[in-house]
Amino acid sequence: AQRVTQPEKLLSVFKGAPVELKCNYSYSGSPELFWYVQYSRQRLQLLLRHISRESIKGFTADLNKGETSFHLKKPFAQEEDSAMYYCALSAPNYNDMRFGAGTRLTVKP
Amino acid sequence: DAGITQSPRHKVTETGTPVTLRCHQTENHRYMYWYRQDPGHGLRLIHYSYGVKDTDKGEVSDGYSVSRSKTEDFLLTLESATSSQTSVYFCAISERPPYEQYFGPGTRLTVT
Numbered sequence: 441a442q443r444v445t446q447p448e449k450l451l452s453v454f455k456g457a458p459v460e461l462k463c464n465y466s467y468s469g470s471p472e473l474f475w476y477v478q479y480s481r482q483r484l485q486l487l488l489r490h491i492s493r494e495s496i497k498g499f500t501a502d503l504n505k506g507e508t509s510f511h512l513k514k515p516f517a518q519e520e521d522s523a524m525y526y527c528a529l530s531a532p533n534y535n536d537m538r539f540g541a542g543t544r545l546t547v548k549p
Numbered sequence: 550d551a552g553i554t555q556s557p558r559h560k561v562t563e564t565g566t567p568v569t570l571r572c573h574q575t576e577n578h579r580y581m582y583w584y585r586q587d588p589g590h591g592l593r594l595i596h597y598s599y600g601v602k603d604t605d606k607g608e609v610s611d612g613y614s615v616s617r618s619k620t621e622d623f624l625l626t627l628e629s630a631t632s633s634q635t636s637v638y639f640c641a642i643s644e645r646p647p648y649e650q651y652f653g654p655g656t657r658l659t660v661t
Contacts, residue, residue: 449589472647484592484639484652526591530647535599536582536607537643537650541591 442467444529446540453517454548461512461543463501463527471529473510474537475501478524487512487525497521517547552576553653555640561659568627570656572640574620580643581623582650583607583615585636592639598623630660 443466453459465471475487488496490503490510501512510527527540552575562568572581580599584592584607594607596615604615612634614626627634637657641650 446591474649476652483654484641486649486651489649535580535605535646536594536597537646538594539584539592541589 442471442529442531442534442538444527444538444540446525446527446543448543449541450544450546452546452548455519456516459514459517459521459545459547461525461527461545463510463512463540465508465510465527465529467508467529467531469531471531473501473503474528474530475499475510475512476526476528476539478526480523484526517545519547519549521545522547553640553642553651555638555653555656557656558654559657561661562630563661564631565629568630568658568660570625570638570640570658572623572625572653574623574642576642576651577620578642578644578651579620580645580650581617582641582643583613583623583625584639584641585609585634586639586655587636595625595638627658630658632660634658635660 445464473490476484477487478484499514526542530537556571582597583595593609598604598617616624640653643650
């Protein structure tokens, strides 16, 4: 069964510091992986998906099939990056998307 | 934001009463989903629909039922609300898996 693990519930960094939010998954095939972000009092929105290989708001994520990981990184965190981040997995033969428990990132001034 | 609305946005109800939440989309997407969001659990799928009158259970479907009589509307019913169903409920839509999902604004439900 597909499963997504985000080992850190809370992560706190200072402004300008690098940040990495970890995501590990279990799935035997070729999954589609996503990062969603939820800012305070807003709906979830897509941050990026691995297939597009683009950088959004300075964030990047690399799919490592050997380690079954899809960690989200940003070299210099900003205060406006403070939010809840969810890693999610979908697959062509599944109708649903599986989410991790989420990591709350706080960027301190 | 994608054309997704949820109603009501907030609701307080008593244990044992039935509750229906509505999700409405204007994107004509085939797939619709209901999730609940709880601290420490992230988003968990309750039910989803892959077409009009076509629905299936998700991870946490006990105590919930759904209906989809039109492409644009997906209803979630708590048949007899319990305090454990106090949560924030999100609707999402998708053209088809594994495409991205677009989320509604959420409904905060409190069962007293």
